[in-house]
Amino acid sequence: MKHLTDDAINEYLDHELAEFDRSSLELHLAECAECTSHLEVLQEVFAQLSKLPEASLSHDLSSGILRSLPQPHALPPLIRLAAPFQAVLALLGLAITIPYAYEKIASSMTGIEFGFSLQPWFDLQMMGLNWWIVIKDFHLPALPGFTGFEFSDQILYLGLLACSIAWFIGNGMLLKDTRRNHP
Amino acid sequence: MASPSDRDLILRARRGEMEAFGELVLRFQNRVFNVCYRMTNERRQAEDLTQETFLRIHSRLDTFNLERPFGPWIGRVAANVCLNYLESVKLKPSELDEERDADENPSPETAYENKEHSNRIRIALASLPARYRLVIELRHFQEMSYSEIAANLGIQLSDVKSDLFRGRKMLAEKLK
Numbered sequence: 001m002k003h004l005t006d007d008a009i010n011e012y013l014d015h016e017l018a019e020f021d022r023s024s025l026e027l028h029l030a031e032c033a034e035c036t037s038h039l040e041v042l043q044e045v046f047a048q049l050s051k052l053p054e055a056s057l058s059h060d061l062s063s064g065i066l067r068s069l070p071q072p073h074a075l076p077p078l079i080r081l082a083a084p085f086q087a088v089l090a091l092l093g094l095a096i097t098i099p100y101a102y103e104k105i106a107s108s109m110t111g112i113e114f115g116f117s118l119q120p121w122f123d124l125q126m127m128g129l130n131w132w133i134v135i136k137d138f139h140l141p142a143l144p145g146f147t148g149f150e151f152s153d154q155i156l157y158l159g160l161l162a163c164s165i166a167w168f169i170g171n172g173m174l175l176k177d178t179r180r181n182h183p
Numbered sequence: 184m185a186s187p188s189d190r191d192l193i194l195r196a197r198r199g200e201m202e203a204f205g206e207l208v209l210r211f212q213n214r215v216f217n218v219c220y221r222m223t224n225e226r227r228q229a230e231d232l233t234q235e236t237f238l239r240i241h242s243r244l245d246t247f248n249l250e251r252p253f254g255p256w257i258g259r260v261a262a263n264v265c266l267n268y269l270e271s272v273k274l275k276p277s278e279l280d281e282e283r284d285a286d287e288n289p290s291p292e293t294a295y296e297n298k299e300h301s302n303r304i305r306i307a308l309a310s311l312p313a314r315y316r317l318v319i320e321l322r323h324f325q326e327m328s329y330s331e332i333a334a335n336l337g338i339q340l341s342d343v344k345s346d347l348f349r350g351r352k353m354l355a356e357k358l359k
Contacts, residue, residue, distance in 0.1 A: 010348045014322065016329055045355045049323045052304050057216050061230060062208040065237045066201055 004028060004035045013042055082170030089163055095124050132156070189253040197244050204244075207253075208237055214254060215261045221324065222265035222316055224309035232268055236261040258325040259335055262317055269313035307357040315350030322347055 004025060011017045012025050029036050187195075187203075189210070195203035215236050219229035240260055247256055308316060321327045321335065329347075333340045 006348050006352070007344060010344070010351065014329070041355050042351060045351050045358065046323070048304050048358055049319070049354075051300070052221070053301050054213070054217050055220050055226075057213055057230070057233075058226070060209070061212050061216075061233055061237075062205050065208050065212075065234050066205050068234060068238060069201070069204070069241055 009039050211257055218258055218261040219265055224305045232265055236264045262320050266317045307354055311350050314346050318347045319350050
């Protein structure tokens with residue numbers, strides 16, 4: 001009689017044999033004491049492993065584990081203010097450009113009623129322009145050896161350029177930080 | 184209030200909430216510790232490996248498939264961490280770990296028998312080559328199929344069977 005292989009007995013106990021193979025193996029086991037004995041030895045190993053009790057930790061490891069974790073890198077406060085600052089700039093940009101855009105569209109599409117008024121935008125823009133005129137007309141008191149300082153359109157453009165650069169740097173740092181903390 | 188599910192905690196931990204990850208550690212530290220203890224039979228070492236396992240879990244949390252249960256996944260991670268450790272130090276078969284396993288208030292006689300019994304199995308397990316220990320851990324305690332073990336370890340199905348069957352044979356001889 002041909003005996004069962006180790007593989008077949010192991011796979012039988014692991015429920016990894018197909019139903020047909022299981023049935024033929026069980027038929028063989030019913031007739032073969034040697035293979036049955038082999039099976040029982042392995043069954044005993046299974047039983048011993050399943051009886052191994054769970055051990056308990058002697059102390060809570062969670063606080064030590066949390067201390068060992070890499071701490072999230074905190075951004076400098078100035079950079080954290082970048083987002084609201086950019087939002088304010090964007091709103092200002094909208095306030096300045098929307099009336100121009102409205103006028104442009106309205107002039108190219110004569111006869112079309114938009115059904116809403118942009119008067120509040122014009123008022124807001126006018127207020128901004130008035131402020132700009134006030135600022136432009138403001139002169140710092142002249143000091144000995146200092147000729148004073150005048151606001152000009154160039155100053156406005158330079159300011160906008162500086163804001164754009166700050167925007168790029170701020171977003172770059174935010175992106176870098178996000179990638180580092182969530183790779 | 185119902186405690187948050189594992190899934191909720193994982194999502195919060197992924198967003199960087201330390202408290203959520205701490206809760207996951209509390210829930211699973213004993214499970215991970217048991218994997219490490221079975222693999223090493225050294226309580227102190229098992230605690231260190233438990234810590235290492237959670238650090239690895241934290242760094243790989245984004246790769247976890249939320250549709251699957253968390254417990255088996257961390258069991259597999261723990262087993263892999265232990266295998267790396269065992270292969271790096273080429274441990275000699277462990278000596279008897281004198282610290283007692285936790286039983287639910289057994290009588291002194293039963294406690295002694297249980298302790299002897301579990302120590303015999305632990306020592307027999309620890310005397311196996313690390314590869315055999317790993318497949319026995321994954322098959323018997325993490326309840327993975329042959330193909331799952333092969334996929335998890337990146338080895339051939341035939342190697343899984345060969346390691347598992349040889350490991351069991353050695354274990355049977357040591358437990359006689």
